[in-house]
Amino acid sequence: MQEWQKHLSNSVVKVEDLPFLPDSIEYRERLQKVADIYPIRINSYFLNQIKSENDPMWKQVVPTLDELDDILEEESLLVSDPLNEEGDMPVPELVHRYPDRVLLMVNNQCPIICRFCTRKRKIGFPGIVTRETLRQGIEYIRSHPEIRDVILSGGDPLLVPDKELNRILSELRSIDHLEIIRIGTRVPGTLPQRVTPELCNILKKYHPLYFNMHFNHPDEITPEVENACNMLADTGIPLGSQTVLLKGVNDDSKVMKALMQKLLRIRVKPYYIYQADMASGTNHFRTNVQKGLDIISDLQGHTSGMGVPYYVIDAPGGGGKVRLLPNTVIEHNEKEVIIKNYEGKIFRYPQPTKSSSEKNRLSNEEINSNTDTCQIAV
Secondary structure (H helix, E strand, C coil): HHHHHHHHHCCCHHHHHCCCCCCCHHHHHHHHHHHHHHCCEEHHHHHHCCCCCHHHHHHHHHCCCCHHHHHHHHCCCCCCCCCCHHHHEEECCCCEEEEEEEEEEEECCCCEEECCCCCCCCCCCCCCCHHHHHHHHHHHHHHCCCCEEEECCCCCHHCCCHHHHHHHHHHHCCCCCCEEEEEEECCCHHCCCHHCCCHHHHHHHCCCEEEEEEEECCHHCCCCHHHHHHHHCCCCCCCCEEEEECCCCCCHHHHHHHHHHHHHHHEEEEEEEEEEEEEEECCCCCCCHHHHHHHHHHHHEECCCHCCCCEEECCCCCCCEEEECCCCEEEECCEEEEEEEECCCCECCCCCCHHHHHHHHHHHHHHHHHHHHHHCCC
C-alpha cells in the first residue's frame, strides 16, 4: 500500500472521531443528523494540518450544526443542485453547458469532503459514477465534433487508480477533435502524497493537459504540497488554482493576498475566486458579494497581476460563470475614458481621434451619400 493510500484508509468518517468537538452528547447526536445527510471524510494527512477548533482547515471539513440549520431554514433558497447540472446532462454524469466543452465526472470520491461543496448531493455516495457512465460520456464526446475541451471532475479524478486513469485518458486522446484535457482536482493540496512519479509518467503522455486545482487558504501550502506541485509542473502540466470565497476562512484581503502569492511561488497560477454556490447546508459559508469585489480591489496594484484571479459567480440555475469587476471605469464617451486606479486616483484616457485620411474618407462617403439621395429624389 502506498503512502497516499494509507492516509486515505485512515480517514475520519465518523462523528465520534472528529477533532475538537464539545463533549455534549446532545450536540454529537444532532451532528450525526448532518453526517447522515452529507458524509464525512478527512484523510489523515489533512487531519494533521488542523491545529485548533475553528481554524481555517477545521472549518472546511468538520461539519457543524450550522449545516443542519441551513438545510432546515433555507431550503427555499438553497438547493441540492444549485447550478442545475442535472438539467445539462445529455448522458449521465456529463455536463454539456458551453458549446465547445464538457465536464465529465469520472469519480465521486474525494480525499476530503468539503462542507461547502456544490456537489454535496453526490460526493461520498456509492454507485453514482460507474464504468457504464464513463463509457456513455466518452462516446458522447466522440460523437460530438464541436467538443474540443473536456474537464475531468467528480469527486476527484486523481483518486482513480493509475491503470484506470490511464485508460480514460487514452480513450479521450483517441478522439481526433478533442484538443484539450483538463483535470479538476483538490488532491495536490489535500493528499499531496498521491502525486507520484508513476502518476506523472502517465499524465505526461497526454498533453496538452491542464490542472485546475483548488486551494482556499495559505496554510494549505505545506512542503508536501509544494513538492507535489513541483512534480506536476516539471511534468509539463500548466497549473491553475480555483478558490472559493468562504466566510471565516479566507474572506480577508491579507489572507487572500498571502494565498495568491504562495501559489505563484509553487508555480500555480491563480485563476478564479468563486462566490460560494447556493448548495443546501452551506449558507453559513456565503459572504456578501461586495466582500469579493473589495478583495479584488485590494489585490490589484498591491501584488503582481499574475496573482489577481477572476472573481466569478457561477450563475444559479445553470447560467454559467459571470465575471464580476470592481468599478474602475467611472465614465466613457467618444472623447475620453475616465478611470480609477488601485489607489482611488482618477485618470483620463483620451479616445483615439480620427486621422486626416479617415476624416477625408468619411467626408467623401457623406458627399456620395448625398449625391445618391439627390439622384433618387429627381
